[in-house]
Amino acid sequence: DAGITQSPRYKITETGRQVTLMCHQTWSHSYMFWYRQDLGHGLRLIYYSAAADITDKGEVPDGYVVSRSKTENFPLTLESATRSQTSVYFCASSDTGMNTEAFFGQGTRLTVV
């Protein structure tokens, strides 16, 4: 199916465990992004990528790692999950050039217990 998909949709993990959230897009968009959504904070940028093998930090990168070996995939890894990382995570992608918009996935709800 065309679009941007995230997996899993829901995840419960324990404090200290490593967890990876997956993001896949079929448009060959150059840019990909990870945001987290928390009550009272809206959405905040964690990391973004302008192309394969090019990534950069956003507003709240601590505790997260990303990679982008292929244009279509942009996994987000929590190296050692903490309760403060309980959140809804959204992946997005956009094309290059002017007048572009970001397309969002359905989100992954992560609970760290």
Place this chain on the structure above:
Amino acid sequence: AQSVTQPDIHITVSEGASLELRCNYSYGATPYLFWYVQSPGQGLQLLLKYFSGDTLVQGIKGFEAEFKRSQSSFNLRKPSVHWSDAAEYFCAVDAGYSTLTFGKGTMLLVSP
């Protein structure tokens, strides 16, 4: 640094009444502005965007927004609200490299 303020956390509107959601931004250059809508348990859907040109932009689902540089505002409007418009609405500004800085959102409740 860029920022977006949505002053209203919640707004309740009667079905059929008009709607205006407020958004103020802080950005040094000409801003690229967006309104997104999020239904419960869903991702974000773009309603409309402003890049340049006409300051009144039309979007999907009957929404429009007006860019006012002098007021640093980009308010979202709809002349007649439907129950299906109940959702959370986010204003955002392009912060460079296609990244977005979001406001904290406004939850719209529609009463019968």
